[in-house]
Amino acid sequence: MHVLLFGASGMIGQGVLRVCLDDPRVTSVRAVVRAPLGVAHPKLRELAHEDFTDFSALAAEFAGIDACFFCLGVSSAGRGQDEYRLITHDYTLAAARALPANPELTFTYVSGEGTDSTEKGRSAWARVKGRTENELLAMDFHGYMFRPGYIQPSHGERSRTRWYRWMYAAGSWLYPVLRRLAPKHVTTTENLGKAMLEVAGRRGAGEHILHSPDINRLATVTTP
Numbered sequence: 001m002h003v004l005l006f007g008a009s010g011m012i013g014q015g016v017l018r019v020c021l022d023d024p025r026v027t028s029v030r031a032v033v034r035a036p037l038g039v040a041h042p043k044l045r046e047l048a049h050e051d052f053t054d055f056s057a058l059a060a061e062f063a064g065i066d067a068c069f070f071c072l073g074v075s076s077a078g079r080g081q082d083e084y085r086l087i088t089h090d091y092t093l094a095a096a097r098a099l100p101a102n103p104e105l106t107f108t109y110v111s112g113e114g115t116d117s118t119e120k121g122r123s124a125w126a127r128v129k130g131r132t133e134n135e136l137l138a139m140d141f142h143g144y145m146f147r148p149g150y151i152q153p154s155h156g157e158r159s160r161t162r163w164y165r166w167m168y169a170a171g172s173w174l175y176p177v178l179r180r181l182a183p184k185h186v187t188t189t190e191n192l193g194k195a196m197l198e199v200a201g202r203r204g205a206g207e208h209i210l211h212s213p214d215i216n217r218l219a220t221v222t223t224p
């Protein structure tokens, strides 16, 4: 499987990259990045890019991919609505539209728990994520929307978002507590990566909106 990865420098993307590089089903990973990742691996090729509203210059690099794992994204906290919509919706759709036409291709998108599929609720971030999901699900590929709640870094993956880093540093006790009290709302970076690889092999089958329990279940399936 040839994988195209967005957001490889982020907390989730680092975990997904690690799983992909370790998995024998993955032949290559092309990572679209703003800055070098500092990771050397024979399967990995970094594609440096600046304008995330236009990926036409990378069309030749996107040829032949089987799956696109889109882990790029930001928290809405401290951001204006226009900036949040640009990064969340416009960047994601620009990437999806730049992919080669192939109905067998899998596209995974990390939205988050609370995403508003109706696009009519009170929460602006949830409406933007909902719109992004809905437009991806209408496209001619196998779209899978990942809606994790709390995510535990499995191998020391670090968030690019400062207040997330503080939260993880201060709350090392949080994961075992949440896992016991609210297991339906908890997953890990490793499970996200494993579940993405699993849906990429499903060719459109099963649910297309996946919550933490679905992600954790998919992560335990190993399709040879």
Ligand SMILES: NC(=O)c1ccc[n+]([C@@H]2O[C@H](COP(=O)([O-])OP(=O)(O)OC[C@H]3O[C@@H](n4cnc5c(N)ncnc54)[C@H](OP(=O)(O)O)[C@@H]3O)[C@@H](O)[C@H]2O)c1
Binding pocket: 006, 007, 008, 009, 010, 011, 012, 013, 033, 034, 035, 052, 071, 072, 073, 074, 075, 087, 110, 111, 112, 113, 147, 148, 149, 150, 151, 158, 159, 160, 161, 164
């Ligand atoms: N972390 C969680 O607990 C959690 C839970 C549910 C959903 N999510 C969602 O999952 C997604 C990723 O989260 P994360 O925790 O991995 O975030 P993160 O650690 O903050 O990483 C963000 C990623 O997005 C890229 N990015 C941010 N702004 C960009 C921009 N303007 N242009 C290009 N690339 C940009 C970053 O690239 P650079 O390194 O170049 O900045 C980085 O690769 C987000 O949509 C988030 O809402 C996260």
